Amino acid sequence: MKLKSIGITLGLSFAVLLTGCGNEEDAQDNGNADEDTANLGEELNYTITGIEPGAGTTELARNTLEEYENLEGWELQEGSTAGMLTTLGEAIDNEEPIIVTGWTPHWMFASYDLKYLEDPKETFGGAENINTIARLGLEEDMPSAYKILDRFQWEPEDMEEVMLNAQDVSFEEAAQNWLEDNQDKVDEWTEGVEKVDGKQIELVSTPWDTERSSGTVMKILLEQQGFDVTLTPVDPAIMFQAVANAEADASLAPWLPITHGSFYEKHKDNIIDLGENLTGAKIGMVVPEYMDIDSIEDLQPKE
Numbered sequence: 001m002k003l004k005s006i007g008i009t010l011g012l013s014f015a016v017l018l019t020g021c022g023n024e025e026d027a028q029d030n031g032n033a034d035e036d037t038a039n040l041g042e043e044l045n046y047t048i049t050g051i052e053p054g055a056g057t058t059e060l061a062r063n064t065l066e067e068y069e070n071l072e073g074w075e076l077q078e079g080s081t082a083g084m085l086t087t088l089g090e091a092i093d094n095e096e097p098i099i100v101t102g103w104t105p106h107w108m109f110a111s112y113d114l115k116y117l118e119d120p121k122e123t124f125g126g127a128e129n130i131n132t133i134a135r136l137g138l139e140e141d142m143p144s145a146y147k148i149l150d151r152f153q154w155e156p157e158d159m160e161e162v163m164l165n166a167q168d169v170s171f172e173e174a175a176q177n178w179l180e181d182n183q184d185k186v187d188e189w190t191e192g193v194e195k196v197d198g199k200q201i202e203l204v205s206t207p208w209d210t211e212r213s214s215g216t217v218m219k220i221l222l223e224q225q226g227f228d229v230t231l232t233p234v235d236p237a238i239m240f241q242a243v244a245n246a247e248a249d250a251s252l253a254p255w256l257p258i259t260h261g262s263f264y265e266k267h268k269d270n271i272i273d274l275g276e277n278l279t280g281a282k283i284g285m286v287v288p289e290y291m292d293i294d295s296i297e298d299l300q301p302k303e
């Protein structure tokens with residue numbers, strides 16, 4: 001409380017300093033919120049830390065910069081998820097401001113105190129789901145695999161468990177562990193399904209931990225049923241194309257309706273949508289809790 005009143009009397013520069021130390025309310029209470037967020041733009045060099053150019057998230061972030069007038073002059077720094085996570089971790093170690101493009105499920109929310117910026121224009125969509133898609137004719141060619149793919153559904157917590165575990169062990173081992181702990185689900189998904197003898201199936205996926213988790217769980221599940229499974233990570237655009245051209249049999253990685261919506265639209269007549277395998281995913285601009293902004297609209301344009 002004492003710190004707070006000092007912050008108000010000494011005004012802007014000291015308030016910014018206090019904000020940096022985690023005293024969140026000062027900046028807004030002192031009536032200089034606009035100036036504070038203008039400084040925030042400068043501090044961040046008007047840059048949002050993004051991920052891979054081919055990610056659905058990146059496309060949505062580019063749209064976001066265009067749709068919000070207050071983001072005039074801001075830039076999206078495209079790069080890699082690993083780079084984004086390193087930059088985020090360093091900023092948090094130093095309690096510096098940072099804005100990244102992030103998503104749930106992801107271990108970053110378990111490791112750090114983070115929040116999504118409100119997105120009143122919903123340029124990042126609302127609630128996202130992850131769907132399973134199959135190539136035309138898969139049901140006839142591989143009824144056992146099709147049935148398991150169609151039945152597979154889990155919760156964000158399940159996926160998070162595999163992702164977190166895979167920080168310490170390989171994805172194969174993490175997926176194996178999860179399957180062993182969730183035998184009831186495995187029994188449900190495989191009930192009455194006939195085993196096969198080394199039939200080849202090609203799963204295609206994307207390179208993010210979310211899909212490495214679901215893809216590897218499905219790979220092992222199908223291997224237990226006697227399939228010879230290949231799991232190939234590619235860009236979202238290629239993933240849809242591969243299933244539509246029947247170069248791949250199925251994927252558990254499409255984020256819909258928004259994140260990969262444009263790819264889905266393009267290929268929807270040539271793929272079978274088996275529906276959601278996970279509900280309650282989310283994409284958006286993510287900042288550390290200690291930052292004093294709540295909405296994308298709080299950001300100030302570059303002068």
Ligand code: PBE
Nearest residue numbers: 055056057103208236255
């Ligand atoms: N992601 C993770 C991907 C899909 C899964 C949200 C970073 C994307 O295409 O944006």
